[in-house]
Amino acid sequence: MVIRLKPKRKLPHTSLLLRLTLLSALSMSGCATGPGDSQPLKPIDWLLGEWRQDRQETVRSETWVRAAPGVYRGVGQMIERESGEVRFSEALLIYEIDGAVTYMAHVAENDLPVPFNMISVSDTRAVFQNTTHDFPKKLDYQLVDACRLTVTVSDGADNGFSLNFRKV
Numbered sequence: 776m777v778i779r780l781k782p783k784r785k786l787p788h789t790s791l792l793l794r795l796t797l798l799s800a801l802s803m804s805g806c807a808t809g810p811g812d813s814q815p816l817k818p819i820d821w822l823l824g825e826w827r828q829d830r831q832e833t834v835r836s837e838t839w840v841r842a843a844p845g846v847y848r849g850v851g852q853m854i855e856r857e858s859g860e861v862r863f864s865e866a867l868l869i870y871e872i873d874g875a876v877t878y879m880a881h882v883a884e885n886d887l888p889v890p891f892n893m894i895s896v897s898d899t900r901a902v903f904q905n906t907t908h909d910f911p912k913k914l915d916y917q918l919v920d921a922c923r924l925t926v927t928v929s930d931g932a933d934n935g936f937s938l939n940f941r942k943v
Contacts, residue, residue: 814844815845815871815874815876816845816847816869816871816876818896818901819847819869819896819901819916821898821899821918822839822847822869822916822918822924823839823841823847824838824839824943825837825838825942825943826838826839826924826940826941826942826943827940827941827943828938828939828940828941829941830856832855832856832857833853833854833855833856833862834853834854834856835851835852835853835938835940836850836851836854836940836943837849837851837926837940838850839867839869842868845870845871846868846869846870847868847870848868849866849867849868849869850866850867851863851864851867852864852865863882864882864883865880865881865882866880866888867879867881868888875892875893876892876896877890877891877892877893878890878891878892878893878903878914879891889905889908890905891903891904891905891908891913891914892904892905898918899917899918900915900916900917900918901915901916902914902915903915903916904931906931910930910934911928911929911930911935912929912930912931913927913928913929913930913931913935914926914927914928915927915929921942922941922942923939923940923941924939924940924941925939925940926938926940
């Protein structure tokens with residue numbers, strides 16, 4: 776199956792869900808790991824669920840669900856506590872195709888989702904990297920304990936920030 780887009784045609788941000796659904800469907804069409812095969816996302820099952828960081832003025836959250844075998848879908852948001860206004864939102868996807876695990880993030884500032892390759896994984900940590908992206912270049916998810924998650928967003932060197940989430 777070949778999907779062709781006209782050159783210079785921009786897909787609107789509102790079609791993100793459609794594009795992520797299409798990507799999920801394509802990844803399940805024989806390329807992604809099936810239930811009887813090895814499960815490369817199993818080591819990061821701890822990521823599934825809702826994670827929240829409460830601050831005085833904002834609430835940040837990441838929510839992850841298993842969309843299909845070899846596919847996790849997530850949503851990240853920052854909401855202003857007083858007004859309830861969404862100040863930041865991102866659509867997230869982690870998927871496996873032919874043994875390679877990719878983290879895909881789509882924010883309003885980018886026309887297309889940005890891929891990050893998983894460069895290391897353990898039972899408590901997953902690190903994703905894209906050295907060609909402006910910022911971030913590295914996403915480091917660290918499970919501190921069953922109820923706490925730290926996500927370090929960085930340029931791969933000294934610049935960045937950490938988010939400290941609690942499981943809801």
